[in-house]
Amino acid sequence: MRSYFLVLLAVLVLGGCASMGANDGDRHFVGTVEQSQKISRAGEPSGALMAFGAIGGLLHHAASGPTPTNLYRVRVSDEIFTAQSDDEYAPGTCIEIIPAKDAFVGRSYAYGQARLVASDKCGGQATSK
Secondary structure: OHHHHHHHHHHHHHHHHOOOOOEEOOOOEEEEEEEEEEEOOOOOHHHHHHOHHHHHHHHHHHHHOEEEEEEEEEEOOOOOEEEEOOOOOOOOOOEEEEEEOOOOOOOOEOOOEEEEEOOOOOOOOEEEE
């Protein structure tokens, strides 16, 4: 039983690593963090509760509080972008904003619409992958 659990855990970890970036769009924006602030985002619903439909959703909202995350203002060339992420970046850090394939390409990304990663490319231009 223990070996079955270890194999399952290994498959899940490797699968998670392999899927990182699979949902990334073609455009990337490189810039410098100008400001960050802590904000609250709505908690993500539990799959078990959502199996009960609207009642499960109501139970989830009643039982869960807001989840803290970070809102970043990022200078990309002469424009300001905003994006939300659980990752921590200090002002002055060079980062890359990588919108999801299904995200509207603009200058503001809600939680889950873009990934933020540290970068060494601070030329500030939008690029294609």
